[in-house]
Amino acid sequence: MSMHHVRKLLRYRAWADRLTYGAVAALPEGASTAPRATIFGNMLRTLSHTWVVDDIFRAHLQGGAHGYTSRNTPEPLPLDELWTRQQAMNAWYLDYASSLTPGQAAEVVSFEFIGGGQGRMTREEIILHVVNHATYHRGFVADMFYQVPAKPPATDLPVFLRDEPQD
DSSP states (O other): OOHHHHHHHHHHHHHHHHHHHHHHHTSOTTTTTSOOSSTTSSHHHHHHHHHHHHHHHHHHHHTSOOOOSSSSOSSOOOHHHHHHHHHHHHHHHHHHHHHOOHHHHTOEEEEEOTTSSEEEEEHHHHHHHHHHHHHHHHHHHHHHHHHTTOOOOOOOHHHHHHHSOOO
16 A cells, blocks of 8 residues: 555544544543443543554554553543643654665564564555554444444445545
């Protein structure tokens, strides 16, 4: 995949996150932290998980230690703080991807999974993983909207391509 397309997917991810966080913030008080029948327990913990995984893989890309022993924060962060962190993370990934040459994008990064075991992915595969991982978990959040009940935002790629200016 060309780095042009990788950057487009990162822009899509940032757009979809903006819609999702905005919709979560607009829910009635307590809806984002109310217990839900989902793996992370609620919307906020699900969004926190995606940020932590982004941070873990950023450390892998940078060749440093991430310091996590779990794939989530010990305590949930307030939504506004988490959103600020997620925006900074999305900007970091886009800047990082924009700086990679095709050769660097193809470099293999070795790492250890939090749950144990060794991993090996190219830099491009790591970036694609964080985009795909966030999409997967936004789907969990969208499902929880129906439990509120509320309608989730439309964050599909075709909607992004229709609604956002493309380069």
